[in-house]
Amino acid sequence: MLKYVLDIMDLLDDPDADGKRVAAHLDGVAGPAGSGAQVTTVSGERGSTDFVLVRVPGRSGRTAGGTARTLGVVGRLGGVGARPEMTGLVSDADGAVAALATAAKLLDMRRRGDVLDGDVVVATHVCPDAPTAPHDPVPFMDSPVDIATMNRHEVTEDMDAVLSIDTTKGNRIINHRGLALSPTVKEGWVLKVSEGLGELLAVVTGEPLVTYPVTTQDITPYGNGVHHINSILQPATATAAPVVGLAVTSAAAVPGCQTGASHETDIAAAARFAVETAKVFGGGRLDFHDRTEFDQLLARYGSLAHLQTLGRETRES
Template identity: 55%
Template sequence: MILKQLIDLYDVLDSPAASGEAAVAFLRGVNPTCDAETYVLEGPKGSTDMVRVRIPGAHGRSTGGDAPTIALLGRLGGLGARPERIGFVSDGDGALTVLACAAKLLSMHARGDVLAGDVVLSTHVCPHAPTSPHEPVPFMGSPVATADVNREEMGGAEAQGPWAADAVLVVDTTKGNRIMNERGFMISPTVLQGCILRVSDDLVGLAEIATGRPTRTFPLSMADITPYGNGLYHLNSILQPATATAAPVVGVAITTQTAVPGCATGATHVTDLDEAGSFMIEAAKAFGEGTCSFYDTEEFDRFQARYGSFAHLQTMGALPAENPEA
């Protein structure tokens, strides 16, 4: 349960003065020794504050062990659409959820409940983001390029070092559509190096435990796992990190029964975020222990042996970008 962390962090983030420094200060208040950093990422329409946190595992790479590392990412355009809209927008739920997960894991670590593997968490904090047209409801835009955020979330220059992830969970508000018609969260099929694989049985089981109900999953098109800016329709940016890593990626979509704009205020349902975040923490526990697999390695190898690599879908393809700032 991360309700307390969500409520406390909502108060920090629901402000025109919200910043990466304020988020990191909150996390250090939970655990003063936490490995957290924030820095400004400049973009074509402004800037945002990247936030990264690493929580060492008892047998993780950061302590010389060999337990796998999982990344928990919070996707968004911005926390607010000021001055157009006043208040915390629906699109900010991904950042809020991941920062609450970080706070909970830091609290657990300080108390002696240490996970087996390292957990790295990343998101960004932007209280003044633009909006952009999208059907059926407007999206939140971003002051920075999606490709730049992808790179930073996946570790930037340290992508093969201490921030390298063996699997990725991405939580993102995914309410601006008419194909997900339930309140709560849904998980995607696993996306790996340009391939849409089947839904992980292990993650299905963990989602059932976290919610007490059958797991809800959502469909993906091939276009959804290609980079933004290629002129193709994307459900949203939830699978964009899959374009920047060779690790398996699963989307954790926060959903509603009706289409809710990403720029809508008063649309954060804290109990839905609590379920999504609790699921992500349980997945982090199990993945580090080696009891949760995102995909069947033998099946993936057979797929590639027959059909070759689909990694070209992680690129912009043969034609130039139509919107390089997307």
């Protein structure tokens, strides 16, 4: 996996990095069949970015007319670079690198004849000159487009579960270098950490499982004026599917706009976890949440889907 990560990092660590170059790289990895990567350029008030979406068909997935479940892998970030303020690949790029390395590995596996049961949809975006934003305790990477736009291009209706990968180093809450797993979030509910995913992450990393706290405000949409640890769980505001955040973490608080702060082996571990998750989820051997227990929660306490919205407007007296 490290080879795929290094290739993607080299591709993205460029002032001229864009979605077309990424798609061409993935086409080369996929072989004659091609990657089928879709590139969509979207402009905002603060610039533009290229969304890249790759659908890797499974043996029994929906693309083939089957019923195997579809996993979504979202590389969440503000941008891969913060030029001209910063020169080089920023820490915030880790999510995009991990997602695109996952796509490359799955496409290469398919070319060789190792086809998974279900489809896998990988989505992220590429912007080498994204803006930055003030944030406590360290500056954040901002984005040329808003979160709602990101969700529209990165979260698809056919995703039965979403693994969201994001650099989560700009805080003093997770004091661990490597990977950390969030509880499952579904329709406004913060559910228990998936035991299956936790066991799988421990196997992939060879280390004890590390999780991190998720607050109610972390799972509400950006734009409501409250503090969020970062955007890792923002996909949960745009889908009814269960969402789990895979955080690429550090022992010290690291700004998302910092260069020289990406650890290639940690990114490779995140991508390996995504591939292994795709194998067992599409094959029906692992769930992101307990469906029966979730239905019981809904029956007892009702829907919390309003937390997926911006809620009521507050009025000053």
